[in-house]
Amino acid sequence: MRKCDVLIVGTGCSGLYCALNLPRDKKIIMITKAKVEESDSYLAQGGICVQHDENDFEPFMEDTLKAGHYENTRESVEIMIGHSRDTINDLLEYGVRFCRDKNGELKYTREGGHGKHRILHHKDITGEEITSTLYARVKELANVEIMEYTTMVDIIARDGEAGVDIRSKRFPEGTLAAKASAKEFLQHKTGECFGAVIRKEDGSFDTIYADCTVLATGGVGGLYRYSTNFRHLTGDGVALALRHGIATKDVDYVQIHPTTFYSENIEDRSFLISESVRGEGAKLYNKNMERFVNELIPRDKLTAAIREQMAKDGTEHVWEDMRTIPLDELVAHFPNILEYCKDHGFDATKECIPIVPAQHYFMGGVKVDKNSQTSMDRLYAVGETACNGVHGKNRLASNSLLESLVFAKQAANDLLKYEPLDMDEDFDGMETKVKMQTDKDGQVVVTKVCTFLTPDYSKYDDIEKWNEENHKLVLDEINRRN
Numbered sequence: 004m005r006k007c008d009v010l011i012v013g014t015g016c017s018g019l020y021c022a023l024n025l026p027r028d029k030k031i032i033m034i035t036k037a038k039v040e041e042s043d044s045y046l047a048q049g050g051i052c053v054q055h056d057e058n059d060f061e062p063f064m065e066d067t068l069k070a071g072h073y074e075n076t077r078e079s080v081e082i083m084i085g086h087s088r089d090t091i092n093d094l095l096e097y098g099v100r101f102c103r104d105k106n107g108e109l110k111y112t113r114e115g116g117h118g119k120h121r122i123l124h125h126k127d128i129t130g131e132e133i134t135s136t137l138y139a140r141v142k143e144l145a146n147v148e149i150m151e152y153t154t155m156v157d158i159i160a161r162d163g164e165a166g167v168d169i170r171s172k173r174f175p176e177g178t179l180a181a182k183a184s185a186k187e188f189l190q191h192k193t194g195e196c197f198g199a200v201i202r203k204e205d206g207s208f209d210t211i212y213a214d215c216t217v218l219a220t221g222g223v224g225g226l227y228r229y230s231t232n233f234r235h236l237t238g239d240g241v242a243l244a245l246r247h248g249i250a251t252k253d254v255d256y257v258q259i260h261p262t263t264f265y266s267e268n269i270e271d272r273s274f275l276i277s278e279s280v281r282g283e284g285a286k287l288y289n290k291n292m293e294r295f296v297n298e299l300i301p302r303d304k305l306t307a308a309i310r311e312q313m314a315k316d317g318t319e320h321v322w323e324d325m326r327t328i329p330l331d332e333l334v335a336h337f338p339n340i341l342e343y344c345k346d347h348g349f350d351a352t353k354e355c356i357p358i359v360p361a362q363h364y365f366m367g368g369v370k371v372d373k374n375s376q377t378s379m380d381r382l383y384a385v386g387e388t389a390c391n392g393v394h395g396k397n398r399l400a401s402n403s404l405l406e407s408l409v410f411a412k413q414a415a416n417d418l419l420k421y422e423p424l425d426m427d428e429d430f431d432g433m434e435t436k437v438k439m440q441t442d443k444d445g446q447v448v449v450t451k452v453c454t455f456l457t458p459d460y461s462k463y464d465d466i467e468k469w470n471e472e473n474h475k476l477v478l479d480e481i482n483r484r485n
């Protein structure tokens with residue numbers, strides 16, 4: 004059993020930035036399922052948005068709302084844009100290197116859906132540059148301990164019972180929790196969180212108690228056959244929210260990327276074939292090598308057309324032809340893509356490559372307020388795990404790194420409002436022993452010694468089954484709302 008002030012589950016950009024923004028006298032434990040470098044934050048290619056100048060607030064807002072089909076939470080978007088410049092300044096101070104022009108000024112680029120140049124980038128590895136820098140700064144902190152290959156299996160909720168499935172419980176008015184709306188959930192705050200049950204690399208279980216817990220567990224791509232995400236990102240934060248009756252939002256809003264490299268190996272993460280390849284003139288073909296679609300229609304429509312064609316042809320992919328792009332331009336613009344294809348057996352300068360749509364991003368998640376607090380006290384959610392409504396129905400390119408960082412800082416600031424847990428008052432699952440000591444004046448002093456009872460780990464004995472149930476819970480919820 005361990006105890007800390009703040010437990011952060013996940014070491015992507017949101018988890019790391021949250022840790023950096025907490026006071027240095029807080030004892031922080033961060034856990035991650037894999038190595039720190041194995042998070043989607045390291046994969047981000049294009050860049051990170053920032054309000055370009057004082058006249059860019061409304062245009063940035065409009066682009067974000069338009070991409071999100073106007074289903075975004077305006078207040079959240081305002082917070083994201085309003086804090087964007089400060090966030091970039093923080094990153095620069097930590098040592099992040101963004102591309103600059105010949106005068107040394109920050110160089111802004113533009114992507115689909117943006118009416119203006121407002122994206123900062125570091126080559127085509129922006130995520131790696133940002134996240135590795137944040138990681139380097141966190142490693143310098145004496146108050147932060149990082150545990151790799153350590154998985155959150157469950158949260159410890161108010162009654163000390165981990166893994167209580169509240170979906171079969173009823174609220175006082177009689178509503179079945181499983182049927183309650185998000186609003187009803189919020190009216191019935193679902194208790195308090197006191198940390199998490201973890202599974203260590205050697206397979207043993209342990210408990211980390213914490214005054215506050217932050218879920219920064221990333222997206223849901225690992226639940227899909229084809230996804231650009233790391234395979235170990237399986238929506239664990241959302242699954243536990245569903246098990247414990249914590250409010251979720253827009254869980255059916257999953258972004259699919261139409262063109263990723265097709266691999267027969269189910270273990271492989273899908274590699275993005277950037278939209279700009281099609282922008283430069285690449286064409287899509289069916290099994291007879293005939294064009295079947297306008298390649299520049301919006302992502303969702305193109306995905307539907309590719310899937311329809313695959314079903315018609317009875318194939319697992321369609322073909323993308325990059326030979327339509329002048330060779331010198333192809334080589335200069337897309338060296339990484341060409342290299343990846345070559346490593347995987349295709350010379351894209353001479354032949355077509357197999358393409359399939361893949362899950363890419365999760366707009367929905369654990370419902371949070373503007374301070375990243377969930378409907379459970381002492382429990383926060385940040386990054387792709389959380390849904391604060393910034394993205395609405397569809398994420399605008401390069402908004403997710405920014406959103407992850409801004410709202411991780413909101414969480415770090417807000418969670419300080421909680422008093423440290425009073426171990427005597429707050430814990431039912433705790434054994435209290437009375438101990439008598441004599442002080443220096445010979446007076447007898449009565450001290451309470453608290454011993455935590457170990458949660459019942461037997462419910463996780465069949466860990467494969469527990470995980471499968473979690474995966475099913477999330478997928479059912481995504482499909483139920485679709």
Ligand SMILES: Cc1cc2nc3c(=O)[nH]c(=O)nc-3n(C[C@H](O)[C@H](O)[C@H](O)COP(=O)(O)OP(=O)(O)OC[C@H]3O[C@@H](n4cnc5c(N)ncnc54)[C@H](O)[C@@H]3O)c2cc1C
Pocket residue numbers: 012013014015016017018034035036037039041042043044045046047048049050051052129130153154155156219220221222231232233235236237239240275363364385386387388400401402403404405407
């Ligand atoms: C290929 C690709 C390109 C992208 N390009 C861009 C871009 O150009 N611009 C942009 O803004 N966004 C981009 N994105 C999206 C962006 O990278 C992510 O949305 C963002 O990095 C998410 O950060 P995060 O901290 O929420 O999660 P992640 O970085 O995914 O980190 C999740 C962490 O949670 C841990 N974890 C998960 N479950 C558990 C558990 N049960 N117990 C313990 N630890 C757990 C993982 O090990 C990991 O450390 C891209 C994404 C991909 C996949």
